[in-house]
Every structure is written in C-alpha cells, then in structure tokens.
Amino acid sequence: MEGDGGSEFRQWCLSQVKGAIDDDVTEADIISAVEFNHSGELLATGDRGGRIVIFQQEQESKALPQSRGEYNVYSTFQSHEPEFDYLKSLEIEEKINKIRWLPQKNAAHFLLSTNDKTIKLWKISERDKRPEGYNLKEEDGRYKDPTSVTTLRVPVFQPMDLMVEASPRRVYANAHTYHINSISVNSDNETYLSADDLRINLWHLDFTDRSFNIVDIKPTNMEELTEVITASEFHPLQCNTFVYGSSKGSVRLCDMRAAALCDRHSKLFEEPEDPSARSFFSEIISSVSDVKFSHSGRYMMTRDYLTVKIWDLNMESRPVETYQVHEYLRSKLCSLYENDCIFDKFECCWSQDDSEVMTGSYNNFFRMFGRDGQPGMTLEASWESSSPRCPLRPWRVCAGSRRNDDEIGVDCLDFSRKILHTSWHPQDGIIAMATINNLYIFQEKLN
C-alpha cells in the first residue's frame, strides 16, 4: 500500500527549492519555522540567525493555467537579535521558534514571530508611490535655499519601484522565564497566547506591558517537576478554547470561561500506555512535539516521536486514528538517544480540506496520511532526484542496508537530514517544508 502511488492519494510534484544548494550550510541559515499566511499568498520562513524571509506567490500565469504561481522573495528582515540576560548570565538565542500570521485586515500584513523569550509583531507593507515635488526640498533631499523659491506647487505621488518594508510594531518581552515553544493567534483577532515550558500567557495584541497567565504548571518544589508544556494552540473557531500538549503525551483542553487560571483542564486527551512497548525511552517518545486543530475545529492532531494521532474533541479516551510515521525507528531508539535525534520536534499539518495530514521524518522524507487508516505514503524532498512537474515516487523503508530505486534500508537513512517544519497552504494543494538548509515547495498535480 505504501509503495503504491495510489489513485486515492494525491500526486505531488516538486515545484521549487529555495536556499543554498551546497552542503556547507552555516548554523544561522538553518530554517527553524515555516508558515503560510491565511490566504496562502505569503510564505514566511524563520531561521536560526533570527531572520525572516517572506515569499510571495506570483499571480497565476496565463501560460500555464494548470500550475499555480511560484513563490519569490518578497521581504527579508532581521526579526530577533541575540541577547544576553545579565542577571542569569545566559545568552538568549535569536533563533526563530515560531511564526504566526494575523488575518489580514488591510493592505498591510502582520505576523508574530518569537524566539525563546520575546515575541514581536511585524508589519509588512508595500510602498509603490512616493511624493515628489516638494517646495523646500530637492529630489535628493537637500534643502533648497528658501529665497530661491519663487512659485509653490502641491507635491504629487509618483509611482516608484515596489518597496516592501517590515517594521516592528510591538515587542512583547519579559513575560517568560522558560523557553517559549508556541504562539497562537486567537480567532477573535485581538488576543494571542504564548507558551513556555511551564506557563501559558494570554496577550492582547495592542498591549505589550501586560499579559495574563492562564496556565501555570510549575510545582512549588521544582524537584517534583514531572512534565512540561510542549505545544499550545487556540481553537480555530471558539475563542475561549485552547489546548496544550505535555511531555508526558497528554493534551489538555482548557476553557477560559471556566476560570481566570486554567490549571484545571476541561478535557484531558490521553491514551493509556502500551505496557508491552515499554523501554527506557518510552517517556521521551511519548512527548507531544506538535498539536494542531483541524480547520473544522472538530479534530485535533498530535505528533509524538513515532506517531501522528488524530483525536476527536468529543472523545478523550483515545485517538480516533493513529498513524505510524517511522515505526522502524523503534528498535533504534538507543542510538537516536545518543545522537540526540530522539529529541527532535517534528511538526505536522492538515490539508486544506482536513482530508490528509502530513509530517516530516528523517532522510528528508515526509509522510502523507489519508485519514483512512492506511499506512500512508513516504515521499522525499530532494532536488537531485526530482524534476519539476514530475510526480514524486513513493519510497519504502525496509530493514537492513539495501538501496534500490524505491526502497531504502533503515541503516542507510541519513539522520542528519530531517524535515521538522512543515506547512500546508490553507486553500490549495501546496505544501512547504524545510530541510536543514533548503525550503521545498511541492504542488499537487492537477489532472
């Protein structure tokens, strides 16, 4: 099943690859966040150097009606700088952890970006006209001698080359003691939450000097700490509901109407552990690395190290669907622990119609699951072995060290190449994902 391209599966074609082709990539260029905006026209990426690059989809070309527009660089700016906390003698990394777009209200675009400690609201706006014909200034800006002015005229706007400006409108700082792992904009478009390891804060977009703590799981005695918050998201439709995932594999749904401090969950989504699968690393691999609501708001998807689980919000006892992402790694957990791969946090995303889910894996593979309980499809993000407009061929992973055209042994997998960050276009069959040094964009092949 997995090897079969399948008529029921979409077929994907490599559309674009962004970034340096060479293997020598600096740490700062490693992409750490990928996010489409609400219309899908813009695609933002953040990297470990604190920069954000925004791509814009060009208008659909008349020549190729079957193909959607390509994404080209729209704006690049430095979002976060490295900082130093003098009180704790700690360096604060400038790595962008998450980017979240605000729904568009006017011509400008707004996004929230965060590093470990500080969240910033950026306004990205276009300027394609500028005033010309000042009375007191020359065109180059020098001031005229007032006595030389004999007539007056009204300055007029003249077209100019498009300039995209990014300006920080708000800086939300000093609210988190631990590392921020998630931000999520509320459906009310006024508030958003930010979550670190032990606390979740609620902000109003307009106010940077205050935030409300809505979840606090810090124990009085830190020695009793057993779990941390790993991911958090607002419900897409209900502005009072949010969820947060924990390192123990459980997800809690909270209702802000119930209390000011949502320490007591309204729902607890937890699947009992399978005692036969217990190992040293059971606790690590059950840690939730990402949680995403479906567009409909009825379902929720969680990603842990080896699986993707789909939960119905009405049923807390167990997920309605579980998909194995790379079960062949279960026997290799010890090596993955040694090389730190077991701590990788993979993201997951829903298709635009909630009919499929996608997540990343190692060896630059990514997995597509069709919500039908089937094992899913394994595809590779590789510019060397894919040609544009040619459907990707699915891979199979087997035991041992074989390597064929469509089959690869577990021992041949490259664990340094991984796809952690993925995003699905909100309305079309377009997916974007980041390998270590490149951004890949795939489009669904339309027939």
Next chain:
Amino acid sequence: MEYKVEAHRIMSISLGKIYNSRVQRGGIKLHKNLLVSLVLRSARQVYLSDYYSGVCLNTQHVEAKEWELMDSNQEKPLTPAPEESLSPSTDCNQNPEVPVVPEDPEVQHTSQAVEDSTDLHSVSSKHQAEEESSSEDSTTDVSLTSSPVTCESQCEAKGAEVSSSDCEADANPATVTEGNSQQPPKAHSCSNRKRTAEKTASNDSPVKRTKVTSSNSSEEEAEEMDTGNVSNLITIFGSSFSGLLTKESSEPEAETEDSDSGSGQICCDQMLKNLNPWSTAIVAF
C-alpha cells in the same frame, strides 16, 4: 547481564548530556533535561534491579515489607563501633532533626543541607555502618536479594549517583511504611549515597557537599530556568559528581578513585568490568 551493560551505558550518556546542557548556548533547556533525567532514572532502576542476579523486577510492596523489617531491626543497633568511619545510623523513623547518635552531627547537618527537599531529611540522618546487617537489609530493599555488604555498598557507589536521582525525581509515592512519610526506595538510595561518600572521605566530603549545594541552590534560585531536577541531580550525585562541577576537582576525583579502588579490591570481576567505564565516564567530565 547485557541489560546491565546497556543500562550502564545509558546512564553514562545521560549524565554527559546533562553536563553538556550546562554549557550550550541559549541556556539549559528544561524539557530536554527533564526527559534525560527520566531516562536516567529508568536506566538506574533496571541497572540496580538487574545487578543482583536472580532478582526479578519486583514490586514496591516487597520493598515496603523489607523496609518495615529493617526498621524494626534498626531500633536496636543505633551506634556502630566508634572506629567506624561512617557516621552511625539513626532510626529512619526518628525525627531527623534530633540527632540520635550525635557522633557526627556535622555529617548529618551536611546531608540535610544537601537534600533541600523535606522529603529526605529523615533519610539523610540515617547513616549505616557497613558491617551492620541492617544496612544489608536496607540495600536489599532496593534490590531484593542480600549480597555481601561490601559489594552492595560499592555497587551503591556506582548506583548511588543514579539511584539518588530517584530520590529527587521520583515523586511516585512508594508504599508508606509505619507512618513514616518517607519513600522507602528514596530513603535507601539516599542513605546509600551517604554511606558511599562518607566511606571515602568522611571529613572532607561534608564540607564539599555543603559548598556545592549552596552554590547549586543559589544557582537554582538565580537561574529559575536552571531545572531543579538538574541541580538536584548534581547535589544528589554527591561529591564525586558535584566535585567535578566545582573549581577544585582534584579532591572529588580522588574520592571517586578511592571508592572505586576500595571496591575493586573487594568485589568480583564483574564489578570491576563495570567499574572502569563508570569511573572513566565520570572522570572524563
């Protein structure tokens, strides 16, 4: 036995990760360190339970029973021989604040300082002599067969670092015994740690532990982010590990070597094989 080797290796790796996390950019990551400490604890449980051959991974129920047995035994022998380098044992049930045997109050104070958590103060006051049969029982609470005490104590030397992590990190309540609110496995591992540390350098280690503890706890307060788990693990590991984190590392390393050489003389070959990688791992830091 391969489980033991594996567990041992995992423990070494975990300690390495915790140590490295202190120097990496961006500060200590709470989530990762928590997970590493959980792995450390799991490995330690397997390691200790697997060490004593023929032992099944048994329940705390049995441990609790032996704990009660040991408690009743301990009522009588309160003071060991004076020449005993170890501080004498006190009944674990007794009020820890009252030094039952004030022969080495300094150590008792220190051990209390080391364990900031109130859960363990009664344990800290319980120091057992090696020759005492009760100590043998106490170690068997952790694993379930009796072995030569010397082997146990020296096994504790290796296991203590990890076992004591169980003290702090394991909040799971074991069966409560005799109204004592302390957890039996926790108590044992901590007492074992004490015994080990004291065996090597009774006078120096208390001072060292205090110093490190204070630096660690102040560090803990100053860097709220510095996981309580991490610094606690370090205090628990005792002088051998904590000494490595202080500037003067020579003495703690010597301590480690002392305990290792002492045990090496006594123990079987099996222990020796595992000793060397362990001490290597620690000294390598």
